[in-house]
Amino acid sequence: MLRIENLTKSYKKGKPAVKGLSLHVEAGDIYGFIGHNGAGKTTTIRAVIGALDFEEGDIFIDGHSIKDDPIYCKSVTAYIPDTPEPYEFLTGAQYLAFIGDIFGVDPVKREELVEEYTRRFEIDNVLDNLISSYSHGMKQKLVVTSALIHSPKLLVLDEPFVGLDPKASHNLKQIMREKCEEGCAVFFSTHVLDVAEKLCNKIAVIKNGELHASGRMEDVIGSISLEEYFLEVIEDGE
Amino acid sequence: MASNSLAAKRGVKNKTKNKVLLLVKIRIAGIFAGVKKSLKGERRDKIKLIAFSLLMLYSFGVMIYTIGSFTKAFVEVGFADVVLPMMATSGAMLMLISTVFRGGNSLFAPKDYDFVSSLPLSDSEIVISRLITQYIYEFFFVIIVFLPAVSVYAYLVSPPLIFWILIIPTILLLPCIPAFIGSLAAVIITFIASRFRHKNLGTIIIGLLFVFGAMYFSSMMGTYANSEKIAEMGEFLSAKLKYVYFPAHLLGRGLTGEILPWLAYFAISVVCVAILIFFLNKNHRKMYAYITSIKTKAGRRPVSKRTTASLSSAKTAAANVRRTSPTMALYKKEFRRYFSCPTYVLNTIHRADNGFTNRRGRILCSYGKDIRRLGSLLRLDDCQDTADSVRVCYYAFINDIVVNLS
Numbered sequence: 001m002l003r004i005e006n007l008t009k010s011y012k013k014g015k016p017a018v019k020g021l022s023l024h025v026e027a028g029d030i031y032g033f034i035g036h037n038g039a040g041k042t043t044t045i046r047a048v049i050g051a052l053d054f055e056e057g058d059i060f061i062d063g064h065s066i067k068d069d070p071i072y073c074k075s076v077t078a079y080i081p082d083t084p085e086p087y088e089f090l091t092g093a094q095y096l097a098f099i100g101d102i103f104g105v106d107p108v109k110r111e112e113l114v115e116e117y118t119r120r121f122e123i124d125n126v127l128d129n130l131i132s133s134y135s136h137g138m139k140q141k142l143v144v145t146s147a148l149i150h151s152p153k154l155l156v157l158d159e160p161f162v163g164l165d166p167k168a169s170h171n172l173k174q175i176m177r178e179k180c181e182e183g184c185a186v187f188f189s190t191h192v193l194d195v196a197e198k199l200c201n202k203i204a205v206i207k208n209g210e211l212h213a214s215g216r217m218e219d220v221i222g223s224i225s226l227e228e229y230f231l232e233v234i235e236d237g238e
Numbered sequence: 239m240a241s242n243s244l245a246a247k248r249g250v251k252n253k254t255k256n257k258v259l260l261l262v263k264i265r266i267a268g269i270f271a272g273v274k275k276s277l278k279g280e281r282r283d284k285i286k287l288i289a290f291s292l293l294m295l296y297s298f299g300v301m302i303y304t305i306g307s308f309t310k311a312f313v314e315v316g317f318a319d320v321v322l323p324m325m326a327t328s329g330a331m332l333m334l335i336s337t338v339f340r341g342g343n344s345l346f347a348p349k350d351y352d353f354v355s356s357l358p359l360s361d362s363e364i365v366i367s368r369l370i371t372q373y374i375y376e377f378f379f380v381i382i383v384f385l386p387a388v389s390v391y392a393y394l395v396s397p398p399l400i401f402w403i404l405i406i407p408t409i410l411l412l413p414c415i416p417a418f419i420g421s422l423a424a425v426i427i428t429f430i431a432s433r434f435r436h437k438n439l440g441t442i443i444i445g446l447l448f449v450f451g452a453m454y455f456s457s458m459m460g461t462y463a464n465s466e467k468i469a470e471m472g473e474f475l476s477a478k479l480k481y482v483y484f485p486a487h488l489l490g491r492g493l494t495g496e497i498l499p500w501l502a503y504f505a506i507s508v509v510c511v512a513i514l515i516f517f518l519n520k521n522h523r524k525m526y527a528y529i530t531s532i533k534t535k536a537g538r539r540p541v542s543k544r545t546t547a548s549l550s551s552a553k554t555a556a557a558n559v560r561r562t563s564p565t566m567a568l569y570k571k572e573f574r575r576y577f578s579c580p581t582y583v584l585n586t587i588h589r590a591d592n593g594f595t596n597r598r599g600r601i602l603c604s605y606g607k608d609i610r611r612l613g614s615l616l617r618l619d620d621c622q623d624t625a626d627s628v629r630v631c632y633y634a635f636i637n638d639i640v641v642n643l644s
Contacts, residue, residue, distance in 0.1 A: 011527070051355035053523050075358035085353065087264060089271030101260055102357050130278055 001027045001154050001185035002048065006057035009043055017043040019209045021057070025154075025185045025202070030176055032200035032217075033189040034226075036234055040209040041189040042082070045158050048187070049079040062153055075103065078147035082159040084139040088132035092123065092142050095131060096149060103150035110149055117145040120171050136163040144172060148179075155179060157188035161195060173199055197226040205233055257359055261367035266374060302386040309390040318395050320475045323490030325387035327483040330416040332383065333376045337420025338427065338445050344372060345421060345518065346428065346525040355523075365518040369417075369511075376413035384412060400495050408489055408500075411507040415485050418510035421518075423448055425525065432528055442583045 002025035010016040018040040025031045035041050046052040048059055050070050059066040061073040086095050100110040118124035121141040131139060140163050147155065155176070161169050176186045176199065190196050196203065197217065203226070204214035212233055213220050221229040267274070276287035305325065312321040345368050348354070354364055388405060391397070427448060431440030480487040485503050492500020576582050 046352065049352070049356040051352045051523075052527070071358050071360060074356060077356070079353075079356040081352060085349065087268065087350070089267055089274050090264075098260065098264060102257060102359070130275060132275060 001025055001029075001062060002031075002187055003060040004044070004048070004057070005060070007044065007047060007054055007059065008056035009040075009047060009052065009054040016209050018047070018054075018206075021206070021209075021211050023204050023211065023214050025187050027153075027183045027185050028180050029202050030180055030186045030200045031188070032196040032203040033187060033206065034191070034193065034196060034203065034230060035189075035206035039206045041206060042158060043209075044206070045079075045156055045187075045189060048156055049077060050074055075150075076153040078150065078152035078155050080140075080143055080147050080155070080157040080160050082162060084136070084143040084163075086131050086139055086143055086146070088130065091130055092118075092127035092134070095142060096127070096146055099146040100149055105150050109151075113149040113151070114145065117148050117175075120175075121145060121168055137165055137168060140164055141168055144175075148175065153184050155184060155186045155188070157186070159190055160188055161190065161192055169195075193226045193230055197221075205230070207233060258363050258367050258370070261354070261359070261363070262370045262374075265367065265371040269375070298382060301382050305383055305386040306390045309387045310394065313391065313394045317475065318391065319490060319494060320479065321387060321391055322384075322493055323479050323483075323486040324475065325384050326412060326486040326489060327479055329379045329383035329412060330483055330486065332379045333413055333416035334420045334423075336376065336379070337372065337417055338423045338448060339441075340375075341372065341417075341421050341424040343529075344368065344375075345424065346522060347529040351526055361519050361522065362515070365515060365522055369515065369518070372417060373413050376417055380409060380412050384409065397493070398495055400497070401493050404492055404500055407504070408493065411504065414507035414511050418514050421514055428525070428529055439577050442577065446583075 004021055004023050007018055007021040008016055009018045021040070021044060023031075033041055033044070043052065047054050048061075048066070050066055050073065059073075062076050064072045066073045087098075090098065096110075096114050099105075100107075100114075105113075115124065118127060121144065123138055123141050123145070126134065126138065131142065134142065140160075144160070160172060164172060173195070176188075180186060200217055202215060203217050203220050205212040205220070217226075224232075273287060276283040309321050309325070312318065312324070348368065388409070392401070392405075423445075427441055427444045430444055434440040476487075479490075485506055488499040488503040488506075492503060
């Protein structure tokens with residue numbers, strides 16, 4: 001579903017933010033992407049969603065190159081950023097309508113999905129309020145809902161559990177599992193290693209812009225916990 | 239059924255929408271975000287909104303009255319051919335300054351860049367939506383500067399048919415060239431300013447240098463030796479405008495019946511927009527990456543929304559906090575916040591300049607009490623009674639403008 005091949009991104013006169021990164025996320029995978037601060041996780045994610053140009057390599061989503069066919073790639077991808085910033089001057093309903101219109105979602109299907117996910121996240125009663133009145137968690141739930149209403153094949157999430165209450169986190173994990181069972185792929189970065197260890201079947205560890213390890217969870221971390229593995233990886237470099 | 243009533247309530251539409259228009263609608267809604275928030279807020283928010291709206295209406299009314307009066311004065315003195323190009327130039331200067339200081343962020347680094355980039359939209363759709371939004375924003379200056387002048391001019395002069403055919407497309411084309419020049423300047427200023435650590439301060443300083451430099455450059459173009467003969471002022475102004483803003487000279491000639499200059503103005507406007515779209519299409523990502531990266535000792539790096547300070551800078555920050563008092567810390571924070579936004583600085587300069595200009599205008603108008611004295615200064619023989627005092631004041635204003643231009 002997502003194939004990153006030799007991704008390299010440098011900023012002018014600086015060391016590469018990401019160098020030679022390659023990984024493969026298959027349909028049905030919940031793929032965790034972890035690394036220390038400044039390792040290159042957000043740069044990688046921004047390149048995947050098409051917000052960042054890169055010098056070398058390519059990214060394929062559902063078999064289509066992000067360079068050659070960016071519109072198709074973006075139409076089957078849903079991106080949830082670490083800091084949700086939906087337009088505060090819209091109501092929740094207007095924001096969801098905007099996303100539905102941009103992605104060309106059928107109105108009936110859109111309505112069903114909006115009702116389903118807003119009820120699960122318990123924000124159906126605030127959809128007529130301005131987003132400026134929402135808390136951080138409510139904004140996050142709204143953005144997650146907007147990501148799901150166009151039935152994406154690939155979910156790209158940048159630290160999605162930040163600001164979510166325990167019930168909403170549980171709901172999101174459940175939705176991620178359901179989506180994978182339907183044949184989607186989930187690729188997300190997180191610092192919450194506990195969640196990553198329980199949720200993900202595959203993992204990639206990035207360190208200083210380079211891929212340190214990737215593959216099935218049990219193959220990467222072995223018999224130790226993900227937290228212990230991660231701390232070992234970080235300490236090796238210091 | 240429940241879902242149908244919910245669909246109706248939620249405004250779910252049943253037709254494919256133009257994506258560019260959707261984006262433009264969102265951006266325009268963003269401009270009026272404060273209004274919407276007040277309307278949905280408490281009673282005191284609504285009262286504040288009404289008070290603010292009345293104040294804005296009054297300000298616009300004064301501005302429109304002033305522009306209209308200027309136009310009337312120009313026409314009465316015999317400078318009818320100069321007035322529309324002059325107002326077009328004034329509007330263009332305002333649009334240029336606005337684009338220079340706003341365009342860098344709104345065109346190249348809007349706040350919703352990542353979000354919009356992740357949507358299934360082509361580069362053209364994204365760029366065109368930003369340009370249309372910028373165009374609508376610039377059109378505000380057309381409304382307050384050019385439209386009042388056109389209205390008064392048309393009423394007083396009774397222009398030929400060609401004027402009425404060309405005036406609507408002229409009004410619609412007015413923002414194009416200033417937007418192009420302003421965007422170009424914004425690119426250069428952003429590129430230069432991003433080489434410095436304090437980018438926003440760099441943007442302000444370089445932007446002001448650009449604006450003052452342009453004004454100084456235009457003042458170098460010819461001098462007006464004889465300020466006492468009003469009749470020569472018209473020729474001087476016309477020649478001056480040709481150098482300051484040549485497209486205004488073309489549209490002025492076009493609106494008085496010369497179609498070829500107007501077609502040239504049209505062609506220049508269209509070419510400018512085409513170049514801007516082409517340039518932004520190719521480079522908006524690079525510009526965004528450049529604007530949002532910072533210069534460090536290790537080279538450029540992107541600024542993330544949640545940046546973790548390095549140990550050395552944390553120590554420096556801690557040392558700074560220990561050295562200053564709470565009041566000084568607050569003062570420094572506000573000082574840095576003021577210079578972090580070019581709009582704050584620009585507004586301060588604009589208000590100071592307005593205050594100076596108004597003071598000068600009031601001094602001049604005080605001479606209106608002695609009409610004969612002012613009339614003799616301007617070599618006007620017919621200023622004999624106080625009914626002409628307003629007209630003489632405007633003659634004084636025009637004289638003041640011309641003398642300053644020279």
